[in-house]
Amino acid sequence: MQIKENYLLKKLNTFGIQAIAKYFVELNSLNEIQEIVQSKIFKENPFLLLGGGSNILFTKDFDGIVLKINNKGKEIIAVDADHVFLKVQAGEVWDAFVDYCIMNNWSGIENLALIPGIVGTSPVQNIGAYGVEVKDCIESVEVLSIEDGKMTELSNEECKFAYRNSIFKQEAKNKYIITAVTFKFSKKPILITHYGDILKELENMFVSPSLENISNAIKNIRRRKLPDPSFTGNAGSFFKNPLVSKEKYNELLHEYPKIRAFPSGEDYKLAAGWLIEKSGWKGKSLGNAAVHHKQALVLINKGDATGKEIIALAKAVQIAVKGLFGVELEMEVNVV
């Protein structure tokens, strides 16, 4: 374990923002994670946990220690007639793990293909896509408590999962390091094809639904729709889809009959991309930051954007949407 000083973070965040960490360390095992938490340098400095850096926006240098979580390993811990239970170390790459499950014919996360990041951060915002949220396959989350260094297993319920949210973004933020996640997968394929253009894409591919085909269809759609961070800096959806009451939704529907929304419990979830597009920001720039021309929910780094420029654009978008629709857009990305 080597602690580096004045470490450049540009290649470690998908926005490609230049920021410097005062200290940086890559942790390749649970032992190393436990060791660093007991160290003097950790106790004397602020810390930041980093996975794949695909949901982080740096707005300044980090005057503390960045811990890059990189512990690897996958283990079957139980099997019953219908399910397999798998404990996966936090540093495993998410998309490779999705492929591994498909290869083994374990069903549950195939619709979450091609989401960047690591397994250990999948519970943080309860990643979701194409009609699936990871919470539905999480049995428990192993964490190390920063306060006393003890290891605990949090049940699915204790994680308080919600739409792009969990205890790890709320009251447990900076209290725990997620070290592993235990998943429960179905041994019989449960195919979810109702969402978005999955069925249309399968038809275009001349294939019938299967775990692998659905995942490939979703990969095709995502590659067409979303900018690839290795060419265009971005962090996926920058904002959450806002939830509004039924009354507010009806009011908006009256004024904008084409508004895109989905029922969510008693409320309605509005498509934030649609709101941004209608407010005139799709494809527009502010300095070196821009709203993507194909997907208005994604803010991009046009080259040398600073985190502050991205935030300035985000604020302008929020003001425009609030002004037109009276709806607040909440950022999904973690701002540092």
Ligand SMILES: Cc1cc2nc3c(=O)[nH]c(=O)nc-3n(C[C@H](O)[C@H](O)[C@H](O)COP(=O)(O)OP(=O)(O)OC[C@H]3O[C@@H](n4cnc5c(N)ncnc54)[C@H](O)[C@@H]3O)c2cc1C
């Ligand atoms: C092109 C693109 C498409 C995307 N599509 C989707 C999508 O469809 N659905 C979706 O939900 N998200 C999507 N995202 C967002 C992002 O990929 C996910 O949120 C992902 O889970 C972030 O993983 P990461 O490892 O990169 O996390 P990071 O960005 O490194 O960290 C995310 C947060 O978790 C904290 N953290 C890091 N490690 C730990 C740890 N061990 N314990 C506790 N906290 C920790 C960090 O401090 C930070 O606050 C997309 C991003 C991109 C760039």
